[in-house]
Each structure stands twice: as structure tokens, then as C-alpha cells.
Amino acid sequence: xxxxxxxxxxxxxxxxxxxxxxxxxxxxxxxxxxxxxxxxxxxxxxxxxxxxxxxxxxxxxxxxxxxxxxxxxxxxxxxxxxxxxxxxxxxxxxxxxxxxxxxxxxxxxxxxxxxxxxxxxxxxxxxxxxxxxxxxxxxxxxxxxxxxxxxxxxxxxxxxxxxxxxxxxxxxxxxxxxxxxxxxxxxxxxxxxxxxxxxxxxxxxxxxxxxxxxxxxxxxxxxxxxxxxxxxxxxxxxxxxxxxxxxxxxxxxxxxxxxxxxxxxxxxxxxxxxxxxxxxxxxxxxxxxxxxxxxxxxxxxxxxxxxxxxxxxxxxxxxxxxxxxxxxxxxxxxxxxxxxxxxxxxxxxxxxxxxxxxxxxxxxxxxxxxxxxxxxxxxxxxxxxxxxxxxxxxxxxxxxxxxxxxxxxxxxxxxxxxxxxxxxxxxxxxxxxxxxxxxxxxxxxxxxxxxxxxxxxxxxxxxxxxxxxxxxxxxxxxxxxxxxxxxxxxxxxxxxxxxxxxxxxxxxxxxxxxxxxxxxxxxxxxxxxxxxxxxxxxxxxxxxxxxxxxxxxxxxxxxxxxxxxxxxxxxxxxxxxxxxxxxxxxxxxxxxxxxxxxxxxxxxxxxxxxxxxxxxxxxxxxxxxxxxxxxxxxxxxxxxxxxxxxxxxxxxxxxxxxxxxxxxxxxxxxxxxxxxxxxxxxxxxxxxxxxxxxxxxxxxxxxxxxxxxxxxxxxxxxxxxxxxxxxxxxxxxxxxxxxxxxxxxxxxxxxxxxxxxxxxxxxxxxxxxxxxxxxxxxxxxxxxxxxxxxxxxxxxxxxxxxxxxxxxxxx
Amino acid sequence: xxxxxxxxxxxxxxxxxxxxxxxxxxxxxxxxxxxxxxxxxxxxxxxxxxxxxxxxxxxxxxxxxxxxxxxxxxxxxx
Numbered sequence: 059x060x061x062x063x064x065x066x067x068x069x070x071x072x073x074x075x076x077x078x079x080x081x082x083x084x085x086x087x088x089x090x091x092x093x094x095x096x097x098x099x100x101x102x103x104x105x106x107x108x109x110x111x112x113x114x115x116x117x118x119x120x121x122x123x124x125x126x127x128x129x130x131x132x133x134x135x136x137x138x139x140x141x142x143x144x145x146x147x148x149x150x151x152x153x154x155x156x157x158x159x160x161x162x163x164x165x166x167x168x169x170x171x172x173x174x175x176x177x178x179x180x181x182x183x184x185x186x187x188x189x190x191x192x193x194x195x196x197x198x199x200x201x202x203x204x205x206x207x208x209x210x211x212x213x214x215x216x217x218x219x220x221x222x223x224x225x226x227x228x229x230x231x232x233x234x235x236x237x238x239x240x241x242x243x244x245x246x247x248x249x250x251x252x253x254x255x256x257x258x259x260x261x262x263x264x265x266x267x268x269x270x271x272x273x274x275x276x277x278x279x280x281x282x283x284x285x286x287x288x289x290x291x292x293x294x295x296x297x298x299x300x301x302x303x304x305x306x307x308x309x310x311x312x313x314x315x316x317x318x319x320x321x322x323x324x325x326x327x328x329x330x331x332x333x334x335x336x337x338x339x340x341x342x343x344x345x346x347x348x349x350x351x352x353x354x355x356x357x358x359x360x361x362x363x364x365x366x367x368x369x370x371x372x373x374x375x376x377x378x379x380x381x382x383x384x385x386x387x388x389x390x391x392x393x394x395x396x397x398x399x400x401x402x403x404x405x406x407x408x409x410x411x412x413x414x415x416x417x418x419x420x421x422x423x424x425x426x427x428x429x430x431x432x433x434x435x436x437x438x439x440x441x442x443x444x445x446x447x448x449x450x451x452x453x454x455x456x457x458x459x460x461x462x463x464x465x466x467x468x469x470x471x472x473x474x475x476x477x478x479x480x481x482x483x484x485x486x487x488x489x490x491x492x493x494x495x496x497x498x499x500x501x502x503x504x505x506x507x508x509x510x511x512x513x514x515x516x517x518x519x520x521x522x523x524x525x526x527x528x529x530x531x532x533x534x535x536x537x538x539x540x541x542x543x544x545x546x547x548x549x550x551x552x553x554x555x556x557x558x559x560x561x562x563x564x565x566x567x568x569x570x571x572x573x574x575x576x577x578x579x580x581x582x583x584x585x586x587x588x589x590x591x592x593x594x595x596x597x598x599x600x601x602x603x604x605x606x607x608x609x610x611x612x613x614x615x616x617x618x619x620x621x622x623x624x625x626x627x628x629x630x631x632x633x634x635x636x637x638x639x640x641x642x643x644x645x646x647x648x649x650x651x652x653x654x655x656x657x658x659x660x661x662x663x664x665x666x667x668x669x670x671x672x673x674x675x676x677x678x679x680x681x682x683x684x685x686x687x688x689x690x691x692x693x694x695x696x697x698x699x700x701x702x703x704x705x706x707x708x709x710x711x712x713x714x715x716x717x718x719x720x721x722x723x724x725x726x727x728x729x730x731x732x733x734x735x736x737x738x739x740x741x742x743x744x745x746x747x748x749x750x751x752x753x754x755x756x757x758x759x760x761x762x763x764x765x766x767x768x769x770x771x772x773x774x775x776x777x778x779x780x781x782x783x784x785x786x787x788x789x790x791x792x793x794x795x796x797x798x799x800x801x802x803x804x805x806x807x808x809x810x811x812x813x814x815x816x817x818x819x820x821x822x823x824x825x826x827x828x829x830x831x832x833x834x835x836x837x838x839x840x841x842x843x844x845x846x847x848x849x850x851x852x853x854x855x856x857x858x859x860x861x862x863x864x865x866x867x868x869x
Numbered sequence: 870x871x872x873x874x875x876x877x878x879x880x881x882x883x884x885x886x887x888x889x890x891x892x893x894x895x896x897x898x899x900x901x902x903x904x905x906x907x908x909x910x911x912x913x914x915x916x917x918x919x920x921x922x923x924x925x926x927x928x929x930x931x932x933x934x935x936x937x938x939x940x941x942x943x944x945x946x947x
Contacts, residue, residue, distance in 0.1 A: 118902030122895045152904060152928045291907060295890065298901045299908060302928070324931075328915075328924075337918040431933045435919040438935070444922075542896045542938050544903055547924060547931040 060219045061109045066144035067156050068115035069548035071172045074202030075144050076112045086564050089128045103212040119159045140218045141167045147177035154305035161227045164252030166218040169197045170211055181317035189312040193227045203554050229304045237281055245271050262294050324549040337432045345451050348416050356409030363408050365647055367401050372643050380636040384605045384696045399581040413463045414562035422553030427545050439854045440524040441531025443476035453487030455520050461485045461792035465799050475538035479531050481799045483523040485792050503776035507836045514843045521850040528853050576794045587710045593703040601696055608692040615685040619678055624667045634668050641672055710735050724821035725775040773835025778825045785817035877939035879913045885944030886910050892941040904928035
């Protein structure tokens with residue numbers, strides 16, 4: 059196995075080279091303990107197996123940024139056999155800055171001159187032989203985006219792995235050479251690394267290297283002070299200057315600029331995209347398109363994918379033991395619960411996939427840094443970063459999104475403090491699954507004011523997020539590492555279909571793998587909390603008796619009919635009921651008359667004696683069918699009652715009632731508490747639970763009608779519920795991604811407990827204020843909105859002492 | 870005749886040569902690795918629609934930085 063590390067500066071097209079070499083056999087993971095992607099792949103060429111590792115893009119090899127630390131420690135500790143340095147050929151001079159540092163490591167190396175097409179278009183003629191000779195490495199031309207140069211690169215890798223380099227290239231450090239030599243003499247430890255490289259890094263004051271070679275800081279400080287007094291420049295700047303000078307020399311010897319490059323496309327495009335007056339409209343359009351494409355159309359797409367999932371669900375249900383009238387086996391209940399929990403998440407996959415595709419396109423095109431450039435000034439005021447825009451939009455800054463892709467999109471934020479603050483505030487955005495809950499309450503209590511209420515709901519969340527970001531970054535996150543806002547504005551590139559799809563699928567797979575597995579675990583816990591200890595004995599006996607008399611009535615109605623022999627035992631009636639149920643479920647999925655006919659004939663074949671009852675084609679079967687419906691309705695009503703009794707008596711129900719003394723002051727009774735508690739599993743279940751608790755007895759009224767009619771609640775209650783829902787913690791899936799992106803269960807707990815506490819507090823305050831001052835529900839919401847908006851404005855105008863970069867602070 | 874200014878003082882389309890960089894630590898490293906070192910020529914390309922950050926051309930490519938960071942870079946106008 060030959061180990062190859064791919065190194066290069068950001069935006070050099072390194073990932074396209076990696077994709078070209080690795081194809082789809084990539085493995086994506088994280089470097090230990092950090093959120094930096096580690097892509098690896100095994101490639102076979104000429105009888106050898108190469109293990110490729112894609113290092114994070116770095117401009118240099120200092121230990122300051124996370125990416126640089128990761129890349130450097132990989133090169134130092136894992137000692138790859140070959141380094142492939144990917145270079146943006148159209149930007150050779152700057153790229154060489156990193157190349158020199160890699161060469162100094164003294165490892166076998168291959169130079170991949172990528173984006174040769176761009177370089178040629180700009181009239182650059184690069185003499186490869188000359189470059190190879192000067193740097194003493196193999197040089198290969200590639201166009202990663204079009205898959206050109208693959209075999210050349212593989213051959214060069216193979217050749218490099220088999221030869222020892224005799225004389226590594228040296229950057230001449232002029233007056234510094236004597237100092238470098240002096241440090242080299244002091245290095246006595248065997249590290250397996252080139253002494254010269256270690257000495258240069260030591261002179262740059264690199265702590266990691268100093269420790270590695272066992273030199274103390276004072277020795278270096280003495281040397282650097284000496285250099286500073288002689289040359290009036292800091293050593294690190296001097297070293298950088300010499301490297302750039304060397305790069306200049308190499309550039310002039312190897313590159314001929316055939317034509318004076320005219321204005322590049324990027325320059326022209328930026329004049330429009332970053333124009334003072336056009337920047338915001340264009341940004342708005344892009345965000346709107348992202349939103350429209352993924353959330354709106356993706357949601358529509360789920361209308362088409364849901365039947366597939368529903369069919370799958372029916373098939374799984376068919377495998378479970380049938381329920382016998384009102385008695386459902388535990389296995390079946392568990393199976394149904396788990397299937398529903400998982401399918402609820404899988405249902406969102408079309409949305410996520412489109413989102414991941416759109417994000418990948420925006421990343422590859424190069425619009426992301428521009429977005430940050432345009433909005434940074436606003437976000438910085440609240441401790442966030444220009445790059446926080448997209449995560450917040452995806453999270454639902456526009457009426458509804460999903461925190462999961464939102465939080466996952468925080469990965470690129472360079473500033474660690476702003477990144478964590480974004481991770482923790484994205485869940486406050488309105489998630490799509492909250493929308494049904496809002497609609498339910500709005501339709502029940504605020505019919506005439508739905509528009510204005512929806513406006514409050516959809517815009518207040520952004521204010522809340524900004525306020526919290528400011529609070530977090532000036533308190534708990536205060537000591538977190540920040541990064542200066544110095545960001546390359548890369549040239550625009552046309553994304554490749556392969557690259558975009560690969561990344562989208564990788565992210566989707568990561569989501570499925572991580573989120574679904576954890577949701578499964580939590581769903582099991584919730585199942586137990588909602589199922590046990592179960593319905594009290596006396597209540598169960600009473601319900602059973604009702605079931606028995608319903609069965610007896612049904613038996614009486616089939617007496618004297620031709621079907622009596624097929625329905626003379628309980629088991630046979632149970633079977634009829636379950637056939638009826640599965641037929642109804644399948645019937646819902648049959649879209650055309652032909653499908654219905656086919657369904658009917660297959661049922662008739664399977665159940666020739668009983669199926670005519672369901673078809674109800676003659677007076678006798680019609681009569682039995684009616685009786686069957688009554689029975690089945692009674693059964694469903696009883697099952698519902700059992701379910702409600704179970705929830706009421708369950709551990710979660712007990713908890714809901716236990717906290718009622720507190721929540722009552724915010725207007726929440728235990729029923730609402732249980733609904734909120736169960737909404738942790740997935741937001742959808744809040745509506746489902748409320749629905750099932752309110753559906754006492756089978757009425758035809760929709761849950762919102764029942765709620766409005768139920769005298770216990772006023773619009774103030776409803777407004778308080780809305781207020782609490784706005785602040786409710788993320789669902790399990792979002793919590794899992796918070797954990798993944800913050801690398802800490804503590805932050806995950808914080809992300810759950812803080813909003814809950816805040817939500818209860820604010821609900822208490824505003825509910826009581828409303829009672830005190832006789833506000834209507836709309837007034838309550840409006841006043842809450844005004845308070846939040848005012849606070850946001852005040853914080854934004856107040857000068858922050860720490861929102862910007864601080865001079866001289868390293869961590 | 871050149872006057873010492875900060876990078877943030879340069880107006881759009883003005884050019885300057887970096888005289889010294891008062892940044893320390895991470896900021897300094899970042900500027901160095903992006904090629905902002907003494908002696909290098911920079912051109913201010915534009916400021917963001919809200920006037921901060923600014924975009925400059927340096928070493929044949931474009932870099933965006935906040936004004937608070939640009940203040941730390943002293944330049945001679947050319």
C-alpha cells in the first residue's frame with residue numbers, strides 16, 4: 059500500500075483531482091476531533107494499491123487555522139509516501155508559496171498543474187520541463203474538472219513512490235541561512251523529517267515543531283530579536299518575502315505571458331454581482347431561488363415520493379402480527395411506531411437532496427464568499443459571520459426550512475466562535491414541520507388575522523436568532539477561537555455535474571447514516587415512555603366489555619345470512635376486520651380505475667369467501683358491510699381511547715401532568731405539555747398528539763374545530779402556545795447534527811434545555827401580561843414581536859467590544 | 870511623494886505598497902499566507918455594499934478583508 063497525500067491551496071481544484079482519481083469509491087469521515095472532512099480512497103494502478111488522502115486546502119503550513127493544523131499534523135505524523143501538490147496553473151506564483159514549504163519536507167512529490175485550460179485561456183505558456191528541472195519534481199498537466207491527465211498523474215505518482223529524491227529543491231533564505239544552519243546544528247533528535255524544514259519552521263516560531271525537536275522558545279526568541287534588529291523586519295514576514303521572491307524567479311523562468319490578459323470573466327461578473335446597488339437584489343434572488351427550488355419544489359416532490367414510502371410502510375405492516383379488534387400485540391405497536399418514526403425522516407430526503415445539490419453548486423461556482431462579503435457587516439454585529447447567511451436561510455429564515463441541512467452548512471465558516479453561534483441559533487428558525495402546528499392554531503383562533511400572525515411568526519425567528527447569537531458570543535462562547543475575516547474571492551467556475559452529485563450524495567448518506575441511526579435509538583426510548591405503565595386494569599376491563607358487546611351485535615347481524623359460516627368465530631371476524639383495513643389502505647394508493655380493478659381481483663383471489671362483503675355488490679353484503687363499518691368504527695374509537703389512556707398514564711403523560719403546576723401559569727395544561735414533549739421525536743408529532751388527545755370519541759370535526767370549541771382555551775392561550783413553539787428546541791434529528799457539528803453532547807443538551815427554559819419563561823411573562831392588561835391574542839403576539847425587534851435593533855446599534863477581530867489575540 | 874496610510878484609507882481603484890503590518894498572531898499569519906507582506910503592491914477593488922468589508926487585489930488574486938483588519942496594514946499610496 060502506497061500512501062499518497064493530496065495537498066494544495068483552497069480553490070485550486072484539489073477536490074476535482076481527488077474525484078478524478080478516486081471516482082465514486084470515496085470514504086468521507088472527519089479528522090479526529092474536528093469537523094474537517096477527511097476524504098480517503100483506494101486506487102489500484104499498475105499492480106500497486108494507493109491510499110489517497112485529501113488534505114484540507116491550506117494557503118500555508120503554519121499552525122494557526124484548523125485546516126492548517128490538520129493538514130500539517132497529517133503530513134508530520136502519518137508520513138505519506140508521496141505528496142501530490144495540486145496547483146492552480148492560472149495562479150502559479152501564489153501557489154508556489156505552499157509548494158516550497160511542501161518541498162522542504164523532503165518527501166517524494168508530484169506537482170499537478172491543474173486548471174491548465176484556464177491558464178491557456180489567459181495566455182500563459184508554462185514550460186513544464188523547466189519547472190520540473192528547477193523544482194526537481196515530476197510535473198503533470200491536469201484539468202480535473204474534465205478528467206484530463208489522470209493516467210499521467212498516476213504514472214508520476216508511481217514513479218515518485220519508487221525513487222528517492224537526491225537533492226530536494228531549496229529556497230534560498232539569503233541572510234537567514236546562517237541562522238537556519240545554526241538551528242539545524244542544534245537538532246539532535248531523530249524525527250524522520252528533513253532537518254532543514256524543521257529548522258525553518260522553528261525559526262518561524264512554530265510551537266509544534268519546537269516541541270518536536272526539543273528546542274526552547276528563548277533560543278528562538280533570541281535569534282529572531284537579533285534578525286529583527288539587523289533587518290528591521292519580523293522573521294516570519296522576511297521568510298514569506300523570500301519565498302515570494304523565489305516564486306517570482308521560478309515564475310519568470312518558466313512562464314511566458316503570450317498575451318496581455320484582458321479583463322477576466324470574474325472581474326466583469328463581480329462588477330455586477332458585488333455592485334453597490336445590485337448586490338442585495340441579486341443576493342435576494344439567489345436566496346429566493348435556493349428556497350424555492352429546495353423547500354417549495356422539494357416539498358412538492360415529496361407528494362410523489364410519499365406514496366412509495368407509504369407502500370413500503372404497508373408492506374412492513376403486513377408482516378406484523380394482525381391486531382385482534384381492540385387488542386394490538388406489542389410487537390405490532392412497536393413495529394408501527396418505529397416504521398412511522400423512520401419514514402417521517404426519510405420523507406424529507408428529496409428536500410435534503412435538492413438542498414445539498416444547490417449548496418454544492420453555490421460552493422463550486424464561488425458565490426459563497428461573495429454572500430459573506432455582502433452581508434458580513436450586519437451579521438458581525440451579532441457575533442455571527444457573513445457565512446452564516448446560508449445556514450440561517452436553509453434553517454427556515456423564510457417561513458420554513460430545516461435545521462438539519464442548515465446546521466450541516468455551517469461547516470465552511472472559518473470563524474469558530476461564529477460557527478458555533480450559528481450552529482446553536484439555526485434551530486430557532488422555523489422548521490417546515492412546525493408549519494402544520496402554526497396553521498392548526500391560526501385556523502382555530504386567528505382566522506381573520508392569519509396573514510399578520512404568519513408575518514410575525516416567520517420574521518420574529520430571525521430577530522430571536524440574532525439576539526441569541528449576540529448573547530452567546532458575548533458570554534459562553536466569548537473565549538472561543540475566532541478568525542480574522544481575510545478571505546479569498548475565488549474566480550468563478552462552472553461546476554461539474556459529477557462533482558456536485560458526488561458531494562450531494564456524500565452529504566445525504568452522512569445524514570442517513572448518522573441521523574437515522576440515532577433517531578432509531580431515541581424513538582425506542584420514546585416508545586417506552588409513551589407505552590408504559592399502560593392502561594389501568596379497571597379501565598381496560600370496561601373497554602373490553604364494550605368491545606365484546608360490539609362483537610355480539612355484529613354476530614347478530616350476520617346470523618341468517620349466507621356468510622354466517624365464514625364468520626362464526628371471533629378469529630374469523632378479526633380476520634375480516636384486518637382484511638378490511640389493509641384493503642382500505644391499499645385502495646388509497648390505487649390511483650386509476652385499472653389499478654383498483656387489479657387490486658380487487660387480487661383480493662378476491664386471496665379471500666374468495668370474505669372479500670364480496672367488502673365489495674358490497676348485493677343487498678345482503680351491503681347490510682353486512684354496514685354492520686362491519688359500525689364494528690370497525692367502534693373498534694377504532696375504542697383503540698383511540700386505549701391510546702389516549704395509555705398516553706395519559708404513561709411516564710411522559712405523568713411528566714406532563716407533573717409540570718402542569720408551572721406551565722399552567724403560561725396557560726398550558728397537561729395535554730399541551732404532552733404534545734410538546736412528544737414533539738421532540740419529530741415536530742410533526744405535536745400536531746398528531748394534540749389531534750389524538752382532542753379526538754375524544756370519534757367526531758367528524760377537525761382538530762382545530764375541536765380545539766376552538768373546547769372552552770378551556772382562549773386566543774391568549776393559543777398565542778402563548780405559538781410563542782412557545784417558536785422557541786421550542788430542535789427535533790431529535792437537528793439535535794444530532796448539533797452534536798455532530800459542535801462535537802459535544804454538552805452543546806447538544808444546551809441546545810435543548812436553553813430554548814425550553816427561555817420558552818417557558820417568556821410564555822409565562824407574556825401570558826400573564828396579556829391577562830393583566832387584557833390583550834387579545836394578536837396583541838400579545840404583536841407586543842412580543844415589537845419587544846424582540848426593538849432588542850435586536852438596540853443590540854445592533856450598540857457598539858460591541860468583541861465582535862470584530864482583536865489585535866494581537868491568537869486564541 | 871508617498872504618505873503613510875492604512876489599507877482602509879485607500880479609496881476604490883487606488884494602489885498602494887505595503888509598508889508594514891501591525892497585526893500579531895493569527896491575524897499576522899493569515900495576512901502573510903495570503904501574500905500581504907511588506908513591499909507587496911495592493912489595489913483596492915471595491916468596498917461591500919454596506920461599505921465594509923473591502924476587496925483588494927494582491928499577488929494576482931482577490932482578497933476580502935474587514936476594515937478593522939485593513940487598519941492594521943500600513944501602506945504607501947502609489
